[in-house]
Amino acid sequence: MSGLPAGDGxxxxxxxxxxxRSRSPDVVLGVGDDGAIVRPTPGHETVYTVDMLVxxxxxxxxxxxxxxxxxxxxxxxxxLAAMGxxxxxxxxxxxxxxxxxxxxxxxxxxxxxxxDAEHVDVIGGDTTRGPRNLCLTLIGExxxxxxxxxxxxRDGDDVWVSGSLGDAMLGLAVLEGRTxxxxxxxxxxxxxxxxxxxxxxxxxxxxxxxxxxxxxxxGLVGDLGHVAQxxxxxxxxxxxxxxxxxxxxxKLGGSERALALQCLVAGGDxxxxxFTAPSALRAEVxxxxxxxxxxxxxxxxxxxxxxxxxxxxxxxxADVPRAFDHFAG
Amino acid sequence: MSGLPAGDGxxxxxxxxxxxRSRSPDVVLGVGDDGAIVRPTPGHETVYTVDMLVxxxxxxxxxxxxxxxxxxxxxxxxxLAAMGxxxxxxxxxxxxxxxxxxxxxxxxxxxxxxxDAEHVDVIGGDTTRGPRNLCLTLIGExxxxxxxxxxxxRDGDDVWVSGSLGDAMLGLAVLEGRTxxxxxxxxxxxxxxxxxxxxxxxxxxxxxxxxxxxxxxxGLVGDLGHVAQxxxxxxxxxxxxxxxxxxxxxKLGGSERALALQCLVAGGDxxxxxFTAPSALRAEVxxxxxxxxxxxxxxxxxxxxxxxxxxxxxxxxADVPRAFDHFAG
Numbered sequence: 175m176s177g178l179p180a181g182d183g184x185x186x187x188x189x190x191x192x193x194x195r196s197r198s199p200d201v202v203l204g205v206g207d208d209g210a211i212v213r214p215t216p217g218h219e220t221v222y223t224v225d226m227l228v229x230x231x232x233x234x235x236x237x238x239x240x241x242x243x244x245x246x247x248x249x250x251x252x253x254l255a256a257m258g259x260x261x262x263x264x265x266x267x268x269x270x271x272x273x274x275x276x277x278x279x280x281x282x283x284x285x286x287x288x289x290d291a292e293h294v295d296v297i298g299g300d301t302t303r304g305p306r307n308l309c310l311t312l313i314g315e316x317x318x319x320x321x322x323x324x325x326x327x328r329d330g331d332d333v334w335v336s337g338s339l340g341d342a343m344l345g346l347a348v349l350e351g352r353t354x355x356x357x358x359x360x361x362x363x364x365x366x367x368x369x370x371x372x373x374x375x376x377x378x379x380x381x382x383x384x385x386x387x388x389x390x391x392x393g394l395v396g397d398l399g400h401v402a403q404x405x406x407x408x409x410x411x412x413x414x415x416x417x418x419x420x421x422x423x424x425k426l427g428g429s430e431r432a433l434a435l436q437c438l439v440a441g442g443d444x445x446x447x448x449f450t451a452p453s454a455l456r457a458e459v460x461x462x463x464x465x466x467x468x469x470x471x472x473x474x475x476x477x478x479x480x481x482x483x484x485x486x487x488x489x490x491x492a493d494v495p496r497a498f499d500h501f502a503g
Numbered sequence: 504m505s506g507l508p509a510g511d512g513x514x515x516x517x518x519x520x521x522x523x524r525s526r527s528p529d530v531v532l533g534v535g536d537d538g539a540i541v542r543p544t545p546g547h548e549t550v551y552t553v554d555m556l557v558x559x560x561x562x563x564x565x566x567x568x569x570x571x572x573x574x575x576x577x578x579x580x581x582x583l584a585a586m587g588x589x590x591x592x593x594x595x596x597x598x599x600x601x602x603x604x605x606x607x608x609x610x611x612x613x614x615x616x617x618x619d620a621e622h623v624d625v626i627g628g629d630t631t632r633g634p635r636n637l638c639l640t641l642i643g644e645x646x647x648x649x650x651x652x653x654x655x656x657r658d659g660d661d662v663w664v665s666g667s668l669g670d671a672m673l674g675l676a677v678l679e680g681r682t683x684x685x686x687x688x689x690x691x692x693x694x695x696x697x698x699x700x701x702x703x704x705x706x707x708x709x710x711x712x713x714x715x716x717x718x719x720x721x722g723l724v725g726d727l728g729h730v731a732q733x734x735x736x737x738x739x740x741x742x743x744x745x746x747x748x749x750x751x752x753x754k755l756g757g758s759e760r761a762l763a764l765q766c767l768v769a770g771g772d773x774x775x776x777x778f779t780a781p782s783a784l785r786a787e788v789x790x791x792x793x794x795x796x797x798x799x800x801x802x803x804x805x806x807x808x809x810x811x812x813x814x815x816x817x818x819x820x821a822d823v824p825r826a827f828d829h830f831a832g
Contacts, residue, residue, distance in 0.1 A: 202548055206733070207652050208585040208718055209552040209643070214543040219531055222626065223538040224640060226596040228633035256537040267555040267638050297551065300638075304557035309596050309629075309638035311553060314538070323536050389537055404535070 194286070196295040198262070210297035212263060214315070221314040221321060223253035229306035234349075239277045241368040242308075243284030248372045249391065250312035251292060252445040255377030256389040258322035259314030263297045264289065267311075269304030284369075292374055320381045327386040327405035327450040333474035334459060336373050336446045338417040339394055340434070341366040343441030344425075353433055359421040370445040375466040380449060383458055387449035393440035398448055398482045405450075408479030413439060414487040417471040439484060450476055523615070525624040527591070539626035541592060543644070550643040550650060552582035558635035562697075563678075568606045570697040571637075572613025577701045578720065579641035580621060581774040584706030585718040587651035588643030592626045593618065596640075598633030613698075621703055649710045656715040656734035656779040662803035663788060665702050665775045667746040668723055669763070670695040672770030673754075682762055688750040699774040704795040709778060712787055716778035722769035727777055727811045734779075737808030742768060743816040746800040768813060779805055 196204040202211035214220060227246055229235055247264065254261050266285070270278075289296060294312070345363030347353045355363065373389075380387060386405055388397045394416070402409045416438050418426070425434035451459050456472070463470040484491045525533040531540035543549060556575055558564055576593065583590050595614070599607075618625060623641070674692030676682045684692065702718075709716060715734055717726045723745070731738045745767050747755070754763035780788050785801070792799040813820045 203650070203652060207654075208582040208716075209550045209588065211548050211550050211586070211645070211650050213548055213647070216545065219540050219542055220549070221538045221540050222592075222594055222640075222642070224594045224596045224627060224629050224638075226598055226629045226631055226633075226636075226638060228598050228631055228636075231631060231633055253537040257540070259538065263551075265551055265553045265640060267553045269555055269557050269636060298553060300553050300555045302555055302557055302560060304555075304560055304636060305634035307555075307557075307598060307633060307636045307638075309553075309555060309636075311551075311594060311640040313551070316540070318542070321532070321538075321540050323532060325536075387537075 194296065196297060198295050201263070201295050201297055204295070204297045205299070210265070212297065217318055218315040219318050219321060221254060221257045221259035221316055222311065223250050224309065224311045225249050225253070227308045238368065239280040240284035243281040244288050244369045246308045246310050247285050247288045247294070248370050248445060250310045251288070251372035251374055252370070252389040252391065254312055254314040255372050255374045256322065256387045256447055257314065257316065258320060258377050258381045258384070258387065259316045260378055261292050261294045261312060261314045261374060263313040264294050265311040266296055266299035267301070267309040268299070269302050269307040271303065271306055316381070322377070322380060322384050322387040322449070324386055324388050324401045324404040327401050327407050327409070327476045328452070329407060329476055329478045330453060331385050331450040331476040332453050332456060332459070332472050333398070333409055333411060333448065333450050333476060334470050335390065335394070335417065335448045335473050336376055336468045336470055337444070338419055339390060339444050339446060340422045340437030340441040341419050342370065342443035343437040344419070344422050347433060347437070353425070353430060355421040359419070363419065363421065367443060370443065372445055373447045373468060376447055376462070376468050379462050379466050380447070383455055383462070384449040384451050387447055390444050390446045390448050392442045394448060395439045395482050395484065401448070401450065402480060402482055406480070408477045408481055408483060409474060410477060410483045410485065411474040412487060413484050413491055415471065415473045417469060523625065525626060527624050530592070530624050530626055533624070533626045534628070539594070541626065546647055547644040548647050548650060550583060550586045550588035550645055551640065552579050553638065553640045554578050554582070556637045567697065568609040569613035572610040573617050573698045575637045575639050576614050576617045576623070577699050577774060579639050580617070580701035580703055581699070581718040581720065583641055583643040584701050584703045585651065585716045585776055586643065586645065587649060587706050587710045587713070587716065588645045589707055590621050590623045590641060590643045590703060592624050592642040594640040595625055595628035596630070596638040597628070598631050598636040600632070600635055645710070651706070651709060651713050651716040651778070653715055653717050653730045653733040656730055656736050656738070656805045657781070658736060658805055658807045659782060660714050660779040660805040661782050661785060661788070661801050662727070662738055662740065662777065662779050662805060663799050664719065664723070664746065664777045664802050665705055665797045665799055666773070667748055667798070668719060668773050668775060669751045669766030669770040670748050671699065671772035672766040673748070673751050676762060676766070682754070682759060684750040688748070692748065692750065696772060699772065701774055702776045702797060705776055705791070705797050708791050708795050709776070712784055712791070713778040713780050716776055719773050719775045719777050721771045723777060724768045724811050724813065730777070730779065731809060731811055735809070737806045737810055737812060738803060739806060739812045739814065740803040741816060742813050742820055744800065744802045746798060
């Protein structure tokens with residue numbers, strides 16, 4: 175944003191990929207000054223989220239740059255969705271080992287395709303040479319008081335999740351040679367891993383319906399653990415009810431049950447929304463699935479207490495992955 | 504913000520260092536959810552800036568972490584100052600090679616000391632393992648229409664700069680063994696390099712007075728070149744008038760003139776403000792220096808044309824550093 179550090183002259187070409195005329199009339203000044211200026215919507219609150227993605231940690235070296243551009247934006251859009259916020263603006267900062275124009279063009283293509291689809295204006299950023307690292311800040315808006323948080327779950331609420339869980343982690347396990355699936359199934363799993371779909375429309379539709387929400391980025395049990403802690407409740411989850419891909423379901427009944435269970439309750443990177451809602455609104459939630467075009471599945475209940483407790487159709491779950499024992503109440 | 508990526512459990516301790524109760528009543532929700540929520544000030548526009556600092560590029564390995572915490576925030580505050588914005592909120596993202604509690608405590612100490620002094624609330628962030636990289640997003644506010652930009656300089660305006668220029672680059676040259684200064688002078692130069700003072704109060708005071716502004720982060724000629732380009736004007740600078748430390752001034756008349764000239768017109772990292780203002784407001788600008796406690800020096804004029812032209816008390820400058828020839832009009 176402050177221009178490019180001395181010696182980064184060759185990185186000036188990067189700005190070409192990220193400089194576009196902003197489409198929203200609320201952007202007073204976009205890329206190209208010391209800062210960007212926007213006009214906030216009266217009566218709304220502003221929601222901020224930032225995620226840093228490091229090569230070798232959050233994505234593999236050699237990851238398709240177009241998918242990476244998509245994913246870097248998607249993971250932040252997912253955070254805004256979990257807050258019930260309408261995405262508005264993005265700041266894109268990145269360190270890159272070199273200014274490879276083909277890589278950059280592909281990354282920008284993936285980023286802007288999703289930005290355009292979700293009406294997000296990229297209003298600024300910063301680029302420099304360094305070990306590959308992408309840091310996106312997303313700015314959303316929500317009518318004052320209408321944001322969803324982790325803190326509103328109440329005894330008697332239902333627990334819901336969108337889409338299916340475990341796909342991304344199962345895809346990663348296949349890529350790492352730890353298991354196998356049919357090649358037709360693999361493409362879908364890897365697409366979920368590399369190009370997740372943030373549930374933006376669902377997030378805004380849940381305003382006034384959901385009592386608490388979070389995006390499933392670190393694994394269902396851990397993420398619901400945050401909701402339980404912030405809300406001061408216990409959350410019971412029926413593992414048998416968690417929606418999953420057929421490839422994962424097949425493993426759940428067989429010799430790879432441990433891996434399948436781990437994908438389901440501890441798999442990160444799916445970027446689905448988990449949320450709670452009063453049971454009196456069960457029909458409204460079910461109807462939303464059709465409106466936003468995303469399956470919604472009721473997977474549990476909120477009770478008094480603390481922590482997250484897993485069961486399988488009511489029976490205690492003996493073989494819950496050990497690493498997640500401490501989340502149990 | 505979205506919690507910590509799977510496997511970053513040991514980084515949870517980092518959050519302890521960056522989690523504080525927000526002081527502004529405009530922070531609806533701070534650290535600890537999928538996003539932060541703030542209430543924008545009615546009648547104001549929001550100003551955004553982001554800077555990514557990479558170890559080995561923007562700061563030396565082994566840099567004092569307390570000073571680094573200060574500087575990471577200072578460089579962004581400097582961008583907001585150049586826009587005339589009042590700083591409000593910060594998002595702090597960082598990749599760290601390890602979760603060294605002493606390093607983190609010192610970094611947080613430096614960051615929060617400056618944040619407190621400038622009334623900035625840290626409302627969110629993200630931490631992960633990786634090559635050391637700090638990415639700060641700063642959020643400021645300005646009354647609608649009152650922001651300073653690079654685009655407003657007009658034929659006949661004066662050109663001003665705050666503080667002194669070249670200190671940081673001269674300090675770096677000494678640290679790198681390329682020149683020497685008295686040890687008493689060195690401490691001041693290195694403090695300017697490692698812990699610059701953003702001109703926040705000056706920036707807001709320049710609203711309604713300055714016609715254009717920029718922070719001197721990449722070197723005076725390059726930065727004024729951005730103003731000349733965006734404003735569609737030529738900027739003439741009297742190198743003899745540029746304010747400088749005594750240690751730099753001494754070299755300007757001697758055998759190290761080339762180095763001194765380069766520090767003066769091309770030294771980055773000083774984080775002073777360069778700005779233009781109508782000559783009719785010369786007395787108002789001069790009076791501001793006393794109000795905000797920062798020296799302000801008139802160093803040039805805005806003319807019709809394009810580019811930046813250097814002279815020394817009216818005489819052409821024969822020995823301008825070659826790398827900056829292309830900025831000349």
